Amino acid sequence: AQMSKILVNIFGLTARNGRIFYDVSFDHWAFEYISVLAVNGIANGNNQGYYMPNNNVTLNQLSSFIYRIMDKGIQPSSEGIVVEKSASVEEEVLRLVNIERAKEGIPPLEIGSCVI
Secondary structure, three states, X not given: OHHHHHHHHHHOOOOOOOOOOOOOOXXXXXXXXXXXXXXXXXOOOOOOOOOOOOOOOOHHHHHHHHHHHHHOOOOOOOOOOOOOOOOOHHHHHHXXXXXXXXXXOOOOOOOOOOOO
């Protein structure tokens, strides 16, 4: 669920109507973020209609999110978030993930040596 918020904020994604997953209730804190990713074709959930918002994001899932974003030609937003101009999309996502991890007292991840 945290990854959905990070991706929506980085790329300034929006959507009018949200896609509903069985396990993401309307009152879930990340409902809007997850729905925006789904409507934009970035997050599909599993084939049973579940998103599993409380599970850790796997490296394969993160790779799929990034691939779909890049395939659609979506660029990082300059509104509401500081984007490092020299960073690649992957580096920027990792930087923002590590900011959230630091808030929770979790050690940072590194490119090439992380298992998400």
